[in-house]
Amino acid sequence: MAERTLRGARLGGQSFEDERGIEFAARQQVGYKCKQGHEFEVTMSVEAEIPAVWECPRCGAEALSTAGILPEEKVEKPARTHWDMLLERRSEKELEDILKERLELLRGGEIGPAHLHRANKKKRVS
Template sequence: MAERTLRGARLGGQSFEDERGIEFAARQQVGYRCAQGHEFEITMSVEADVPAVWECPRCGLEAESTAGIEREVKAEKPQRTHWDMLLERRSEKELEEILTERLELLRGGEIGPAHLHRANQRKKKAKA
């Protein structure tokens, strides 16, 4: 088995293939400039969709294309609040009825935290 190995070859080393007769893909240079003023170029395929922004290799900020390519502006949906979702399920009239019912139960001591009702229970016992 030792006689089959290539002597002098190393992992990650040089390729023994020749570049003659190989046709490279068409390329283009795309320029970018960041807010710090760093300018750099990226080599891309001619067929590639060129992004409007690229991370600056020097400072890490977003760099914009010098070719005038604009960013896509995505339409953002307004954030739905709890109230909006509640109104999808119930009308305001229904909500008012539920609120009135729950407030009566709370004031009557049937629901809610016990510490709120201890004072009411003491008053009832003192009256009796």
């Protein structure tokens, strides 16, 4: 059993492979600078598409590329309100008609809170 154990190897430790004869991928250093003034470089492949924004390792803010690459402008949709969505389904004329109809039903006591119905019934009976 003692013959099968690995001696001298650490978990997550060193590789026993030799680096001779290995050709590494071409790399480049890309510089970034954040709003706080921190400057740093990131090593990337020559073939990689260089991002315009990178997170600063010191403060976590967005850092812009010093190579002059500008971030793409995102087109933001304006916020849709309830009124905008309502107007997608009905015209203002239709909404006015519905409002008039509902107000008549409310004033007639056919719809609305129960305490309003009771008050209207007492007035009618008296």
